[in-house]
Amino acid sequence: MKTHIFSILCDNVPGVMMRVSRCFTRRQINIDSITVGIEPSGLARIILSFQAEDQTAEHMRKVLERLIPIIQVEIIDPSRAVVREVALLKTRRMEERELMEFVEKLERTGGKMIEIKDGVATAELSGEHFKVEEAVRELSPYLREVARSGQVYLSKE
Amino acid sequence: MELTGSEILWKCLKAEGVKHMFGIPGGAIIHAYDVLYSETELQHILVRHEQAAAHAADGYARASGKPGVCVTTSGPGATNLVTGILNAYMDSSPVIAISGQVSTSLLGLDAFQEADMLSVMLPITKHNFIVQRVEDLPKIVRQAFLIATSGRPGPVHIDLPRNVQTAKAEVEIPAKVEINKYIRLEPKPYEILQAVNLLVKAERPLIMAGGGVILSNASQELVELAELLGAPVVTTLQGKGSIPEDHPLSLGMLGMHGRMAANLAVTECDLLLAVGTRFSDRSTGDVRFFAPRAKIIHIDVDPVELGKIVKPEVAIRADAKRALRKLIEALVSRWQKGKVEEWGKRIQQMKRELAPKMDYDNVPLKPQRVIKEIGETLGPDGIVVTEVGQCEMWAGHFYCVRKPRHFIASGGLGTMGFGFPASMGAKVARPECTVVNIAGDGSFLMNSQELATCVVNKIAVVNCIFNNRYLGMVKQWQDLFFGKRRSQTYLGESPDFVRLAEAYGAWGDRAERPGEVGEKLKEAIDSGKPAVLDIPIDPDEHVLPMVPAGGRLDQMLT
Numbered sequence: 264m265k266t267h268i269f270s271i272l273c274d275n276v277p278g279v280m281m282r283v284s285r286c287f288t289r290r291q292i293n294i295d296s297i298t299v300g301i302e303p304s305g306l307a308r309i310i311l312s313f314q315a316e317d318q319t320a321e322h323m324r325k326v327l328e329r330l331i332p333i334i335q336v337e338i339i340d341p342s343r344a345v346v347r348e349v350a351l352l353k354t355r356r357m358e359e360r361e362l363m364e365f366v367e368k369l370e371r372t373g374g375k376m377i378e379i380k381d382g383v384a385t386a387e388l389s390g391e392h393f394k395v396e397e398a399v400r401e402l403s404p405y406l407r408e409v410a411r412s413g414q415v416y417l418s419k420e
Numbered sequence: 421m422e423l424t425g426s427e428i429l430w431k432c433l434k435a436e437g438v439k440h441m442f443g444i445p446g447g448a449i450i451h452a453y454d455v456l457y458s459e460t461e462l463q464h465i466l467v468r469h470e471q472a473a474a475h476a477a478d479g480y481a482r483a484s485g486k487p488g489v490c491v492t493t494s495g496p497g498a499t500n501l502v503t504g505i506l507n508a509y510m511d512s513s514p515v516i517a518i519s520g521q522v523s524t525s526l527l528g529l530d531a532f533q534e535a536d537m538l539s540v541m542l543p544i545t546k547h548n549f550i551v552q553r554v555e556d557l558p559k560i561v562r563q564a565f566l567i568a569t570s571g572r573p574g575p576v577h578i579d580l581p582r583n584v585q586t587a588k589a590e591v592e593i594p595a596k597v598e599i600n601k602y603i604r605l606e607p608k609p610y611e612i613l614q615a616v617n618l619l620v621k622a623e624r625p626l627i628m629a630g631g632g633v634i635l636s637n638a639s640q641e642l643v644e645l646a647e648l649l650g651a652p653v654v655t656t657l658q659g660k661g662s663i664p665e666d667h668p669l670s671l672g673m674l675g676m677h678g679r680m681a682a683n684l685a686v687t688e689c690d691l692l693l694a695v696g697t698r699f700s701d702r703s704t705g706d707v708r709f710f711a712p713r714a715k716i717i718h719i720d721v722d723p724v725e726l727g728k729i730v731k732p733e734v735a736i737r738a739d740a741k742r743a744l745r746k747l748i749e750a751l752v753s754r755w756q757k758g759k760v761e762e763w764g765k766r767i768q769q770m771k772r773e774l775a776p777k778m779d780y781d782n783v784p785l786k787p788q789r790v791i792k793e794i795g796e797t798l799g800p801d802g803i804v805v806t807e808v809g810q811c812e813m814w815a816g817h818f819y820c821v822r823k824p825r826h827f828i829a830s831g832g833l834g835t836m837g838f839g840f841p842a843s844m845g846a847k848v849a850r851p852e853c854t855v856v857n858i859a860g861d862g863s864f865l866m867n868s869q870e871l872a873t874c875v876v877n878k879i880a881v882v883n884c885i886f887n888n889r890y891l892g893m894v895k896q897w898q899d900l901f902f903g904k905r906r907s908q909t910y911l912g913e914s915p916d917f918v919r920l921a922e923a924y925g926a927w928g929d930r931a932e933r934p935g936e937v938g939e940k941l942k943e944a945i946d947s948g949k950p951a952v953l954d955i956p957i958d959p960d961e962h963v964l965p966m967v968p969a970g971g972r973l974d975q976m977l978t
Contacts, residue, residue, distance in 0.1 A: 278538060
């Protein structure tokens with residue numbers, strides 16, 4: 264099993280996500296990350312990653328391409344792609360000393376403070392998936408809530 | 421001119437060449453049916469259960485090659501289509517299903533007879549739509565027919581909310597649309613070249629023909645290629661009729677209940693040319709031992725099927741008819757006749773030695789004998805439809821089909837209750853043909869209410885009921901693999917099928933002795949009425965030979 268990333272160009276119509284996701288449900292494959300954006304052309308681009316054997320991934324690609332609203336399924340090679348993920352963080356209510364600790368650690372991980380109010384800090388992190396992952400783990404003793412974007416990929420080819 | 425959604429719907433169907441449809445009205449489709457009241461060009465056949473409407477549309481499509489249409493109301497009307505639509509999907513049959521829906525403003529609010537049909541139909545159709553605006557209707561209908569009939573055919577569902585049926589718009593019919601899909605019909609020259617390079621080296625070539633050959637109307641090309649190569653042909657259940665089964669090169673059906681000669685040929689061949697088949701487990705048995713000595717060339721229009729089950733040496737993604745034609749053109753100059761002579765002799769020897777025995781004189785009748793008499797009575801022009809189970813496999817194994825679209829059976833889904841409504845659809849599509857439903861008593865009762873539809877609409881289908889009072893195929897498995905513990909498979913001595921037929925106003929009789937089946941079937945056909953011929957058969961008879969599930973094709977129970 265290895266990670267596969269599909270970049271799916273499709274019509275921007277209701278139900279498209281369901282059509283895509285049910286193909287994975289049927290094979291009992293968990294989608295690790297899924298993001299959607301609208302292209303300048305007005306078409307939607309779904310980027311998703313999942314774990315599977317190569318042969319299963321190839322079958323999934325063909326199954327997805329058979330769907331009527333799907334125009335193209337591109338396979339992204341993670342080693343030839345830019346990957347980014349955004350995490351928004353909110354801390355629990357903390358005393359001044361602990362807050363300063365958090366700010367210091369946040370800066371070390373490359374995060375950015377958004378605001379501090381009534382002892383609660385809101386901040387953002389972005390970068391490669393594993394860096395965000397690591398930073399969130401390190402900051403987790405201070406955190407009450409984390410919102411993550413999922414991974415966005417762009418092939419350099 | 422402004423038209424209502426209901427008027428637009430029927431105009432669009434007529435523009436697609438639709439002549440017949442099967443359905444039942446209800447609250448959420450009543451506006452459309454109101455317009456249908458004064459419609460003269462479209463014939464609507466009122467069925468007695470929506471499942472039958474879907475199967476009838478499916479049978480219509482398979483017999484005629486044109487899309488079949490079914491229409492229902494929302495909620496239960498639409499959900500009753502589900503089995504029939506999935507059945508059409510599994511066997512790649514072009515069916516257009518239209519159902520009413522609650523008004524768009526009520527969607528998702530649990531209004532009376534609301535069902536989320538977009539979600540329900542989504543995984544069991546080639547594509548499905550809900551019409552949000554009346555202006556979109558012509559485009560959606562056009563797309564639906566294009567999608568259903570192009571590439572690998574399949575069912576398409578249109579959900580039509582009530583307010584869209586009454587809203588008015590000025591629209592162009594038929595709408596101009598393009599499908600956002602690249603369907604490749606022509607094979608690539610290098611694919612053909614690769615295939616030919618393999619074929620010319622073969623000494624024991626075999627062709628495996630699936631339903632795709634029939635769907636692409638490629639029977640002529642198939643027979644031409646087989647004759648050119650001197651290659652025998654085995655067919656899947658769906659491929660029956662793609663080559664006349666009395667042709668010297670035809671080996672009949674392969675698979676779980678296939679002919680022994682067909683299964684042995686698959687095991688012995690050194691090249692398998694598979695056309696329009698998806699290598700169903702019922703056809704291949706244990707895939708690891710399927711065609712173990714052969715290089716495989718696979719032709720299919722659906723790229724998903726190429727490499728899905730069997731990894732071919734050469735995959736040709738194309739329409740069967742065009743690919744076969746290209747192969748013939750390329751092979752004419754390169755094929756050396758004579759090098760398959762040995763193979764030809766072996767095939768003829770297997771055909772002779774392993775020919776199935778059919779002329780039993782037993783009472784109660786043996787199903788083999790019944791099939792023989794039906795075949796002799798119908799001749800090459802009759803259409804045979806089957807229910808599901810033992811009756812279907814007896815027909816698949818023994819019945820000699822001589823033309824494409826003259827054998828119709830539920831393959832992928834194995835839907836009991838399919839045969840009768842499907843034969844109704846086949847008869848409506850091709851009224852000039854005699855249509856016989858080879859039925860089991862269990863399956864027939866799952867949609868026997870359609871006798872009323874047939875009587876009222878004068879659809880003269882003949883049901884031959886292979887009556888063993890059992891859910892026979894399950895019973896067979898219990899006998900063979902579960903120590904004869906016939907758990908819940910005995911149906912009991914009810915009903916009296918002759919009186920059931922008569923209660924509906926249909927022709928009914930019983931055939932019990934050798935010779936009687938043919939005689940009474942002829943009477944039934946001559947009556948010009950929908951008919952039920954009850955044929956009590958030996959309840960202990962199994963469909964044999966058989967490859968147990970997951971077993972090897974060359975290891976059959978006999």
